[in-house]
Amino acid sequence: MKVADLEFEPLIKAGDIEKRVKEIGIQLNEDYGNSHPVFVGVLNGSFLFVADLIKQIDIPCEVTFTKLASYYGGTSSTRKIRDDIDFIVDIKGRDVLIIEDIVDTGNTARYLLDKLKAQNPASIKLCSLLLKPAALENKIDELKYVGFEIPNHFVVGYGLDYKEMGRNLRDIYKKV
Numbered sequence: 001m002k003v004a005d006l007e008f009e010p011l012i013k014a015g016d017i018e019k020r021v022k023e024i025g026i027q028l029n030e031d032y033g034n035s036h037p038v039f040v041g042v043l044n045g046s047f048l049f050v051a052d053l054i055k056q057i058d059i060p061c062e063v064t065f066t067k068l069a070s071y072y073g074g075t076s077s078t079r080k081i082r083d084d085i086d087f088i089v090d091i092k093g094r095d096v097l098i099i100e101d102i103v104d105t106g107n108t109a110r111y112l113l114d115k116l117k118a119q120n121p122a123s124i125k126l127c128s129l130l131l132k133p134a135a136l137e138n139k140i141d142e143l144k145y146v147g148f149e150i151p152n153h154f155v156v157g158y159g160l161d162y163k164e165m166g167r168n169l170r171d172i173y174k175k176v
């Protein structure tokens with residue numbers, strides 16, 4: 001399957017994503033009980049994951065978004081993070097869960113966790129649909145929920161893009 005100028009092959013099927021999202025939702029309902037958490041989605045890549053995950057949540061919660069970019073349309077991290085939407089919700093004393101599409105080097109996650117920690121939330125944790133353990137360069141103790149651990153492939157689909165294409169795909173694909 002072609003996305004822009006690159007060839008991709010299936011990695012994770014839509015049905016498996018759906019099943020895993022449901023499991024994470026059950027876990028979050030249990031872990032956050034009545035604490036009225038704030039879920040912070042990281043745009044653009046997490047938009048489908050956040051939408052599907054939030055539908056599984058049946059405790060009182062808030063949902064907001066921030067926007068960061070580190071890939072700039074390529075297939076490997078630039079290690080530079082661009083802050084596109086500043087964070088305006090008051091999270092002081094709140095239980096915060098950041099929702100990411102993918103943790104690769106962990107630079108983006110580390111940056112956002114440290115930035116939000118400075119606002120003194122009661123707790124802050126991270127949930128990522130995908131994790132590339134072999135690419136991780138940062139220690140991220142806050143990463144409590146992971147959908148799938150994947151090898152060090154460049155992936156698209158289910159919100160993730162290549163040159164802004166492929167976000168609409170229901171399955172997740174890896175670069176051939």
Ligand code: 5GP
Pocket residue numbers: 045070071077100101102103104105106107108109153154155156160161162
């Ligand atoms: P990190 O800062 O952990 O290296 O990278 C995090 C961000 O880079 C993710 O939120 C995502 O936007 C992008 N990214 C990392 N790996 C991939 C990948 O395999 N495919 C796509 N499309 N984006 C990725």
